[in-house]
Amino acid sequence: xxxxxxxxxxxxxxxxxxxxxSPVLNDDIMHYCPGCSHGVVHRLIAEVIDEMGIxxxxxxxxxxxxxxxxxxxxxxxxxEAAHGRAPAVAxxxxxxxxxxxxxxxxxxxDLAAIGTAETFHAxxxxxxxxxxxxxxxxxxMTGGQMAPTTLIGQVTxxxxxxxxxxxxxxxxxxxxxxxxxxxxxxxxxxSVQTPAAVRKAKKAIRKAFEIQAMKKGTAFVEIVSTCSxxxxxxxxxxxxxxxxxxxxxxPLGDLKDGARTDADLYRIKG
Amino acid sequence: MxxxxxMKGNEVIAMAAIRCGCDAYFGYPITPxxxxxxxxxxxxxxxxxxxxxxxxxxxxxSIHMVYGAxxxxxxxxxxxxxxxxxxxAEGISYLAGSExxxxxxxxxxxxxxxxxxxxxxxxxxxxxxxGGHGDYSLLVLAPASVQEMHDFVVLGFELAFxxxxxxxxxxxxxxxxxxxxxxxxxxxxxxxNEQLTEISGNWATSGKLKSRPKHVITSLEMDSxxxxxxxxxxxxxxxxxxxxxxxxxxxxxxxxxxxLVAFGSAAxxxxxxxxxxxxxxxxxxxxxxxxxxxxxxxxxxxYATKVKGFLSVEFNxxxxxxxxxxxxxxxxxxxxxxxxxxxVPTPDEVEAALEQKLIRG
Numbered sequence: 304x305x306x307x308x309x310x311x312x313x314x315x316x317x318x319x320x321x322x323x324x325s326p327v328l329n330d331d332i333m334h335y336c337p338g339c340s341h342g343v344v345h346r347l348i349a350e351v352i353d354e355m356g357i358x359x360x361x362x363x364x365x366x367x368x369x370x371x372x373x374x375x376x377x378x379x380x381x382x383e384a385a386h387g388r389a390p391a392v393a394x395x396x397x398x399x400x401x402x403x404x405x406x407x408x409x410x411x412x413d414l415a416a417i418g419t420a421e422t423f424h425a426x427x428x429x430x431x432x433x434x435x436x437x438x439x440x441x442x443x444m445t446g447g448q449m450a451p452t453t454l455i456g457q458v459t460x461x462x463x464x465x466x467x468x469x470x471x472x473x474x475x476x477x478x479x480x481x482x483x484x485x486x487x488x489x490x491x492x493x494s495v496q497t498p499a500a501v502r503k504a505k506k507a508i509r510k511a512f513e514i515q516a517m518k519k520g521t522a523f524v525e526i527v528s529t530c531s532x533x534x535x536x537x538x539x540x541x542x543x544x545x546x547x548x549x550x551x552x553x554p555l556g557d558l559k560d561g562a563r564t565d566a567d568l569y570r571i572k573g
Numbered sequence: 574m575x576x577x578x579x580m581k582g583n584e585v586i587a588m589a590a591i592r593c594g595c596d597a598y599f600g601y602p603i604t605p606x607x608x609x610x611x612x613x614x615x616x617x618x619x620x621x622x623x624x625x626x627x628x629x630x631x632x633x634x635s636i637h638m639v640y641g642a643x644x645x646x647x648x649x650x651x652x653x654x655x656x657x658x659x660x661x662a663e664g665i666s667y668l669a670g671s672e673x674x675x676x677x678x679x680x681x682x683x684x685x686x687x688x689x690x691x692x693x694x695x696x697x698x699x700x701x702x703x704g705g706h707g708d709y710s711l712l713v714l715a716p717a718s719v720q721e722m723h724d725f726v727v728l729g730f731e732l733a734f735x736x737x738x739x740x741x742x743x744x745x746x747x748x749x750x751x752x753x754x755x756x757x758x759x760x761x762x763x764x765x766n767e768q769l770t771e772i773s774g775n776w777a778t779s780g781k782l783k784s785r786p787k788h789v790i791t792s793l794e795m796d797s798x799x800x801x802x803x804x805x806x807x808x809x810x811x812x813x814x815x816x817x818x819x820x821x822x823x824x825x826x827x828x829x830x831x832x833l834v835a836f837g838s839a840a841x842x843x844x845x846x847x848x849x850x851x852x853x854x855x856x857x858x859x860x861x862x863x864x865x866x867x868x869x870x871x872x873x874x875x876y877a878t879k880v881k882g883f884l885s886v887e888f889n890x891x892x893x894x895x896x897x898x899x900x901x902x903x904x905x906x907x908x909x910x911x912x913x914x915x916x917v918p919t920p921d922e923v924e925a926a927l928e929q930k931l932i933r934g
Contacts, residue, residue, distance in 0.1 A: 359780045364641070365791075374789045380778035382644045383791035385667050388637035391629070395641025395649070396778070398625045399597050403780055421637070424630035 325353040329378050338538025340528035341370055341437065343495040347505045348406070348435065349377050351512055361404040362396055364389040368410040369443040387418025390425035393432045404515055406433035412442045415451040415477040422477070429486030429520040429563040433511040436478065436525040438553060441533035451475040454552055459533070474552060478525045485564035488520030491557045494527045494550075496542040520563030527553050575756045582722040582748045585755050586652060586678055587612035589726035590624075594763040595676075596647035597625035599638035601657060604690040605746040606680035609652040622763055632657040636664030636677075643673040644790040646773025648730050648764070652678035654746075655696050656687065658704070665739060666705030669807070670792030674733035676726060677711070678742045680749035683888075683915040691915020692746030694837060695889040700743045701866040701896070708804055710811045711741045712818065713865040715836040719753035721863075727758060732818060734772065736810055743865060745888065747838035747917060811867070820863035821872060825851070829858030831931055832876055834897055835886040836862050838917065843886050845920035850927065857927065865893070870900035882906035882931040886923055889913060906931060 313319075328349035335341045352361050358379055365373040367386035374381035384392040389407035397405045414422050414436050425432065441459055442448040448461040452474050456465040466474075482490040489511055493504035504526060511522035527549050529541040536544055580588065586609045590598060600610045610628060618624035625642075629635040635651045642649040653661065658679045668675060679700065683693035696704075700713045712732050714725040722744060729740040764772065769779070781787045794800040822840075825847055826832060835843040840861040850857040860876070862869050873883070882905055885894035891909040898907045910926035912918045 359782050362645075362778050362780065371793065374787075374791065378781065378787055380781045380788045381790070382641060382778055383671075383789065383793055384640070385637060385663055388633065388640075388664070391634040391637035392641035392644075394627070394634075395597070395599065395638035395643075396645055397641075398627060398638070399642040399645050399647045399649070400779065420630055421634050424634065 325349045327353040327358055327378050329376060331375050333376060334372060335369065336532045338529055338531035338541050339369070340439065340495050340526060343501060344435065344437065344504070344526050344528075345373065345376050347495070347501070347508050348408075350505065351509045352377070352379065355509070355512060357404050357512070360402075361406070362400075364393045364396070364405070364407040366407070366409040366413040367444075368413050370408055370410060370437065371444065373408050387413050387416070388421055389413065390418065390421040390430070390432075390434065393434075394425055394428070394430050397430055397432050401431070404433070404512060406435060406512075408435045409437070410443070411436070411438045411440065411450040411452040415475050419477070423481070423484070426481050426521045426523065427484045427486045429488070431515050431518045432521060433508075433515050434521060434523045435508070436523065437528050438525055439528040439530040439533065440474070440549060441530050443530050443533050447533040451477070452553070454548055457548075476553065478523065478553075478558060481523055482558035485569070486520050487523060487559050488562045489514050489522040489557075490559040491523070492525040492527060492553060492555050494545070494555060496529065496545060525553070527555065575758050577754060577756055579752055580719060580755050581608055581750060581752050582716075582719045582744065583608035583680065583750070584612045585719050585723045586726055586742075587616065588757055589723040590650055591616055591618040591622070592758050592760050593727045593730060594622070594648065594761040595624055595650055595730070596763055597627070597642045597649045598651065599627050599629050599635040599642070599649070600651050601629050601632045601635050601653065603632075603654045603657045605682055605692070605749050606652050606654050606678070608749075609678065622760070624763065632660040633664065636661035636668070639675050640664055640668055640671070640673060643668065643675045644671070644778045646769050646777030646779060650676040650678070650726070652680065654680050654682045655684050655693070658696060658699065662705035665711070666703070666707050666709060667792055668739045669709035669711065670707060671790050672737040672807075673739070673790065674730070674737050675739050676729040676733055676742065677739055678744065681743065681745045683913065689915040690746070692838060692917060693888050693913070693915060694745055694839060695892070695913065696743065697865065697887065697889060697892040700741050701868070709807060710814075710866050711739050712736065712814055712867070713741045713743050714820075715743050715863060715865050716748055717837050717840045717861060719748065719751055719755045722748060723755050723757065736814060738810065743837070745837050815867040818864060819867045819869050819871070821869040822861040822863060823872065824859040824861070826858030826860060826876060828856050830856045830881050831927060832858045832860055832880050832883050833886055833923070833927070834860045834862070834873070834883055834893065836865060836893065839886050839888055842918060842920050843923055846923040846927070849920055849924050855932065862893075868896050868900070870896065873897055873900035874902070877901040877904040880905060882908065884927050884931055885909045886918070887911040888917065908934065
C-alpha cells in the first residue's frame with residue numbers, strides 16, 4: 304500500500320499536473336448529487352473568473368433551489384436572492400456598480416416559473432449582466448416536482464402519470480423567447496455531459512462575461528443539465544436520457560449573437 | 574437656513590433623497606405616491622450626482638433591486654403604497670433577515686384589497702409587526718408634516734445604517750398629497766469609495782479583495798443553533814432601538830386628564846381637538862408617536878397612572894390601540910376612535926368621541 308501511495312504522490316507533483324483546480328473554486332465538498340451538472344458549471348464559472356483576472360470585481364447572485372449554496376463554492380462576493388428574484392437583485396447591484404461583473408445563477412423553476420417577470424424584464428432592459436440558466440426539467444431541491452421545462456410525458460412527483468399538456472401546459476422554451484428581446488446581446492444553449500461539451504460551455508460563459516465588459520446588453524447562457532436524483536436514473540443513464548429527450552426539445556447552439564438591438568427601430572416619429 | 578419651497582409631501586421625499594446623497598431609487602407607480610418617482614425623473618439626479626433612478630416592472634422587482642444595491646453598502650430606497658408594500662413583504666423580510674440598510678416609504682391608502690386611493694393608516698400592524706414572514710422588525714417613522722417627510726428620509730438613512738436594518742417611513746395619502754412649506758437641506762455628496770469602505774467595507778458585496786474573505790449577503794442558515802443565534806442577534810438589535818431611538822411628541826400632557834394618542838395626519842387633527850376640548854375646560858393632551866416601532870410604551874406607561882383615559886385616534890379599525898393597551902396594562906381606560914375607507918375625521922368628531930367614549934363612557 305505504501306508503494307502505491309508513494310507512486311500517487313509522485314504522479315501528482317505540481318510539475319506533472321496537466322490540469323489544476325482554479326483557486327477561485329474553493330475546497331468545500333459540494334452538496335450536489337453524483338451526476339449533477341451544477342458542479343461542472345460552478346467550476347467553469349470559477350475558471351473563467353480566474354482566467355479573466357476578475358475575482359475582485361465579480362459579484363454572484365445565488366438563487367433558491369439546489370444551487371442556493373452556490374455562494375459556498377466560488378470564492379467571490381455573493382448575494383443570496385429570494386426565489387426567482389436574482390435578475391432584479393443583479394440589476395440593483397449592476398446599476399450602482401456599473402463597472403463590476405455581475406452574474407446570476409438560476410435553475411428552471413427559479414428563472415422560468417416564479418421569476419419569469421424578473422427574467423424577461425432584466426433581459427428586455429438589456430441589463431449588462433450575465434445570466435446562467437441551469438435547465439434540468441425538474442425541481443431538485445424540493446424533491447423532484449414538475450418544472451416549467453418538464454417535458455410532456457416526463458414523470459415527476461407532481462406529475463406521477465407524466466406531464467400532460469391538458470392538465471399542466473407545455474414545456475417552456477424560455478430561452479427562445481428571451482432571444483427575441485431587443486435587450487439580449489448573446490443567448491446560447493449549451494450542455495456539459497462530455498469533455499467537448501464542457502469546453503464549448505466554458506467558451507460560451509467566457510464570451511458572456513466579455514460581452515458584459517463591453518456593455519453590449521444581457522448575456523444569457525442556458526446549460527441543459529442532468530438531475531440524476533430527480534430523474535431517478537444513474538449518472539450515465541441520465542446523460543443518455545438528456546441527449547435523447549432534452550436535446551430535441553432544447554436544441555444546443557447560439558440563439559442570438561451580437562448586441563442589444565438599435566433603439567431607433569422602436570423610436571416614435573414625432 | 575436651507576432653501577424654502579412649497580411642495581407636496583411626495584415630491585419632498587424625492588428632493589430629500591437626492592439632497593441627502595442617496596445612491597439609488599427603485600420603484601413602481603401606484604397612487605397616491607407616484608409623484609415620488611415622477612419628481613426624481615424630472616430632477617435627473619443621475620446627471621448631477623450619479624444617483625440611479627429606475628422604474629421597475631413591479632414592486633416585487635423594486636424591493637429586490639433595493640436588496641441588491643443595499644447589499645453593496647449603498648444608500649438605497651423605494652416607495653409605494655399599501656398594495657405595493659404587500660407585494661414587497663417577502664423582500665422586506667429578506668432585507669431584515671440579511672441585515673441590510675434601506676429606506677422604504679409607504680404612503681398608505683385604504684384597504685383591504687384594492688381598497689381605495691384615499692388616505693388611510695390601516696397598514697400600522699403590517700409596518701410595526703413585521704408584515705412579511707419571520708421574527709423581524711422595521712424601524713418605523715411616522716411623519717405628520719411635509720417637513721417631516723423631508724427630515725425622515727435623512728434620519729431614515731442614518732438609522733438604517735446605525736442598525737443595519739430597513740427603515741420604513743409610514744406616511745399616508747394626506748401627507749403625501751399635502752402641499753406645505755418645507756426647508757430643504759443643502760445638497761450633500763454621495764458617499765465616496767473611501768467612505769463606503771469605512772462604513773460598509775466589512776460586510777458589503779463590493780468585490781472580494783485579496784486582503785479579506787468573501788462577503789455573502791444571505792438570510793439562509795441550515796444549522797438551527799446558528800439560526801437561533803441569528804434571531805437572537807436581531808432581537809437584541811430591536812431592544813437597542815427601544816433603548817436608544819424612541820421618538821415622540823407630547824403636547825399639553827403635563828396637566829392632562831385625558832390623552833389622545835395619534836400618529837401622522839391623525840395627530841394633526843387631534844392637535845385641533847386638544848384646543849377645542851381645552852376651550853370647553855376639559856384638560857386634554859396629545860401623544861404623537863414618531864417612531865411606531867420602537868413604540869413609546871414607557872411614556873404611555875408613565876401617563877397611565879396619571880390620566881383618566883387614553884383615546885387612540887387612527888384611520889383604521891383600531892390597530893395602534895392594542896399597543897397602547899399593552900403599555901397601559903389595565904391601569905386606566907383605553908378607547909379607540911377611527912374612520913376607515915379613506916374617510917378623514919374632523920377635530921369635532923374626535924372631540925365628540927372623546928366625550929362619549931371616555932368622559933361620559
